[in-house]
Amino acid sequence: MKPKLILILLLLTLLLTTACQTTTTNPQKTIVVTYSVLGSVVKELAGDAAKVVVSMPNGVDPHEWQPSARDISTINHADLVVENGLQLEGGMLKTLSAAKKAGVKFFTASDYIQVRHVGAGEGIPSGDPDQAIGAVDPHLWLDPVDMKEIVQALSQTLLNELKLDVSSRAADLENRLDGLNTTIVDIVSQVPVAERELVTGHESMGYFAQRYDFKLIGVFIPSLSSQAGISAANLAALKQTIIESHVKVIFTELGTSSAVVDTIGKETHVNTVQISTHALPPDGSYFTFMTNIATIITNNLK
Amino acid sequence: MDIFITPFSTNPFMVQALIAGILVAIACAIAGTFIILRGLAFIGDALAHGVLPGIAVAILLNIPGIVGAAAGSAVMIGGITLITQRSKLSSDTAIGLLFVGMLSLGVVIVSRSSSFSGDLTNILFGEIFGVSMVSIIVQLVATVIIIGIALICTRPFLLLAFDPESAKVAGFSPRIYHNLMLFMIALTVIVSFQTVGTLLVFGMLIAPAGSGALLARRIESMIAWTILFGIISVYAGLLVSYHMNLAASASITLVAVIIFFLIFIVQNIRTRGIIKETKTEHG
C-alpha cells in the first residue's frame, strides 16, 4: 500500500512538470535588460546581433516587481545584464547583486549620466524616503540626451565585452535621439517657460523637467499602493498647494485610482491627467513614448 | 528525467533554495508533530503571524529580520502565557485578538517603508530564491537545536500530551516543558519565515505532519514520513515554480496540502471498501 502511494506521488510530480520543454542552447549572445523602456532602446541598438530579453513585463512597477525562478535563471546565464542602477529595480536587488557576485557581466546605465537629486519643493510629503528632498532620482530614461550617452557607452561595452560591433546602428540611433530631443523642444515651446509647472504625485519627471526647463511641484496623491485611502488631511494639504501654486492640472501616473482622481477634481476644480512614465505605448517605441509624454503635457498646460 | 534535474544542476540558486527548503521541512516536521500531539495548531498559527511586527521593525531599522522575528515571538509567547495563566475562560479569543493585533501592527509598521508592498510580500511569502549562505547556516544551527530539544524532551512532551497532571506527578514541570515546546515552535517559525514566509509556514508545519499522522502507527515513523513529505513538497514545489513560472512558497505549500488530501481520500476509500466487503459478506 505505501510503496503504491509513493509511486502515485512521483507520477503526479512527473505529470505536473511534463508540460515543459527543455531549452535548447542558443549560439547567439543573450543580453538581459531589467525594464521595458530601457529594453526597447537596447533592442534598437543590438538589432539582430544579439538576443535581447527584458525581465519585467511592460506596464509593471519597476520599483516593486520581483523575478521568478526562471527570470533569475535567465539573468544568471546572461552574457550581459543591462540595469538602470540607482536602485530602480527594487524587487530585483538581491538577484542582481548575487549575479554580480557570481561574475555575470553588468552594464549600469546610471554610470554614464549626471545623476540628479530631488530638489527643494519637489519632494512628495508622503514620508517615503525615496521621494524626499535630496533623494537620488533613478528615472533617467525620461531624458533623450542622457539616453544618447548611454547608447554610446553601451555600444562600446558590447564591442569590448561581447565582441559585437554595432557601431553603425549606434550612430543611427544616436542621430535619431538627437532628432527626438529637437522634436520635444519644439513641442514644449508652445508653453511659455513661466507656465512650465509639473505637479506630479510621483518623483519621476525630474530628468525631463531639467532638460526642458520645467518646474516640479511634488504633491501627495494617495494611490492604490499606499497605506490609507484618501484622508481628509491629505486632501487639505493638496488643496493648499494647489491654491498657492495656481495649479491648473495635476499629472498622475502608475496606479492612481479613478476614484481618487474624481475626488481631487471635485474638491479642487483642477484637471487630473494621466501620463505613462514607466510603460511603453503599444508600438513599443521609445520615441513614441517620449513624444506622447511631451504632447500630453504641452496640451494640458498651454 | 532531465526536467527534474536541470533546474538544479544549472542554477546554484535553485540548489540553495532546495537546501533551505529541506532544512525548513525537517524543522517543521519535528515542531509540527508536537503541535499536533498537543493540539497547539492554533497557537502555532498565532506565532506565525505574531512575528510580523518584529520583522517589520527589523526591516525599518535595517537589522536582520531574524532578530526581529525572535523579538516578536518572545512577545507573542509572553502574551500567550500571560493570557492563559490569568484567564479562567477559554483563551482562544484573547490569543486570537493578540495575533490579529500583532499582524495589523506589523503591516502598519511596514507601510512606513519605501518598498512597502515588496517588503510585505517578502515577509508573508518568503524569498526562497534570495536566501543567503549565512541564512542557511543559521537555519542549520536552529534545526540542530530543534532536533536536540525534541530528542531530549520526548518523554515530558509525551506525558504532557497524555495528561498534564500525570506529567507533573511524574516530576516534569508542565510549565517548563510547555514553554520549551512553544520556544521550539517559535524557533521553527523564525528560521522558516525567510524561506516560505509567515503566511505559509503554518502550512508547512501542519500539512506534512498531518499526512504523517494518517499513515504512521508510531511516533518515530510519523516523523520519518513527515520529513519525507516535507522534502517532496519542497522539491516538487520548486520544480513547479521553475517550469511553470509560479510563486515558489505557495507552490511548495500547495503540494504539501495536496499530498495530505490525496492520502486522506485514499485512506477513506480503503475504509469504505472494507466496510462494503464486510457488508456483502454478511449480506
Added chain:
Amino acid sequence: MVKDLTKTLPVTTSRLNIGYKNEIVVPDINFELGKGEAVALIGTNGSGKSTLLKTIVGLIPVLGGELRIFGQPPGKVNRAAIAYLGQFHSSAFILPIRAIDVVRMGRFPVKGLWGRMDSEDDDIIKQAMKTMGVENLAEKPVRSLSGGQQQRIFLSQVLAQRAGLLVLDEPTAGLDAGGRELYLQALHAEMRRGASIISATHDVQEEAAICNHVLLLARKVVASGTCTEVMTPENLLQTFGVVIAGDSNLHVLESPHGHDEPEKH
C-alpha cells in the same frame, strides 16, 4: 488522636483540610495507610474524592493540618514512588501512539529524562500488559481501541511504574466485568509486592471489599474505618444522599454484609 508522623508510612494525615484557595472541601481528615494496604475513597462526584487524591500527589496544596507521604510533605516525594491515574484523559489521541508506547510512559518517572530503557523495563511493561489482559493489543494504535480497552492500557501504565503508592481516581471506569476482575487481581498482586493503594471509586461493592480501610466522603468525612464498620445504611444515606433510591444502594445492600432488604423510607 496522636499520630506518630515520623514513621515513613506511605500516607499519614492528621486533621488534614483539603480544598481550593480559600474554600475547604473536606475538613479534618485523619487516617493512616500502611505498606501493602489499600484505602478506598467512596462518595459522589464533588464529594472531595478527587480533591483528596490530588492533594496527596501534590497537585493541590494542603489547606491545613498535616499530610505526609513516605514521611515527606507532598511535592517533596521521590517521583518514582507515586503513580497517579487521573479521571480524564485525552483519549482522543490524534497522533499515532501504540498501546505499548502508552504503557511504556509508566516507566518515565522511574527513568527520568535520560535513563535508558533496558530489557528489564521491557519485561515489566510486558508483564503489566499481561496482567490487564491486553498484551495482544501492544502494537495497535490507541485511537483504534475501545474505551474499555483504553482504560486497561492506562491501568497497565500505572502497574508498569512499580510504584510504592498507587493513587487512582475511578480506575474501573469503562471496564467490563472481565476487566474489573483483572484489575482486582492486579491490586492484590501490587499489595503483595508491598505497594499501597488509595483509590476513589464508585464501585462500592467489589473494590471496597478488598480494602483495609474505607473513607466515606460527602464534603466531610462521613465515616472512616474497615469495610464492615463503615458500610451501614445510615452512613451510605449520608454519603450518597438522594442516590439512595438508585442502583448503588441496592448494590450495597446485596453485599455479603448482611442487609437483605431494600431500604425503607
